[in-house]
Amino acid sequence: MPLPATTQSGQPNLALPVGTTLDRFILREQSAFPFATGELSQLLRDIALASKIINLEINRAGLIDVTGAAGTDNIQGESQQKLDVIANIRFIRALKNGGEVCAIISEEDDEMILTGNPNGKYVVAIDPLDGSSNIDVNVSIGTIFSIYRRVSPIGSEATMADFLQGGRKQAAAGYVLYGSSTILVFTTGQGVNGFTLDQSLGEYILSHTNMRQPHTGSIFSCNDGNVADYPDYVQTYLTSCRQHRMTGRYIGSLVADFHRNLIKGGIYLYPPTRQSPGGKLRLLYECFPMAFIAEQAGGRATDGRQLTLDVDPTELHQRSVLFVGSPDLIDKLLIS
Secondary structure, three states: OOOOOEOOOOOEOOOOOOOOEHHHHHHHHHHOOOOOOOHHHHHHHHHHHHHHHHHHHHHOOOOOOOOOEEEEEOOOOOEEEHHHHHHHHHHHHHHHHHOOEEEEEEOOOOOOEEOOOOOOOEEEEEEEEEOHHHHHHOOOEEEEEEEEEOOOOOOOOOOHHHHOOOHHHEEEEEEEEEOOOEEEEEEOOOOEEEEEEEOOOOEEEEEEOOOOOOOOOOEEEOOHHHHHHOOHHHHHHHHHHHHOOOEEOOOOOHHHHHHHHHHHOEEEEEOOOOOOOOOOEEHHHHHHHHHHHHHHOOOEEEOOOOEHHHOOOOOOOOEEOEEEEOHHHHHHHHOO
């Protein structure tokens, strides 16, 4: 199992400098732990490979007629974009061919997907293309993934229990941001590291070591058009943000908003509304992985009542409220 470029004390590992390729990073860290058998390492490579293919599709989207709606709705009742469908196919194919995953759940599919690899030790929950409404206007979008070690017997078919273990049982989680550059950020529970795709080499290169969420920040990110439907405590908090001259920044892609706030410090808010009192983001493949990354980077994530990673999952496409970001800003929200 690969570990980030940090020591167990949380300090940067100088043997893994900026500029290290993702493959070398994974191999070097795996070799430091004799008990690691390599399946998770290969799984991360499979995800990285699929993301490179999606990156190519996105970069030429305006030239090959893959922008716009596909004419179908996903299980969430949301209109699928053509690239949603393409990304879903690419990631499922990569995970099936890799052989390490026995089952997948995706935002784009109603039921659990069996990969035909019953000996696979892992299951993956994935949002193949987050923020796809931004595709047609060339704004940053992303992929979010969460990895669990299965609890069902190896050799048998995967079960719902493999996915409903809870956020603290994640073996790894990460996201890919397709923007001015393409960056893969992930954690295996020992810190957070980011790898930028070198387009000329086709390689992910270590660019952000031991990423840390600033304790506070000056950015708040939410859909301000829905503010009248937010609970009183959220409206009070947002009023305070404006009074303190904080900067409102909202891209409409969870990956992009989260990544900016992870780097610069800030808070992302997707509150309950009258129409969606239980929240709208998906717990297993949006909230859990982002919460895991946030906590590993020193941030916090909550649904307003408890830490997101402590929420009890009961269904594959369960929705949740999400507040995530700098711990000082989260604390101020909860006492507002």
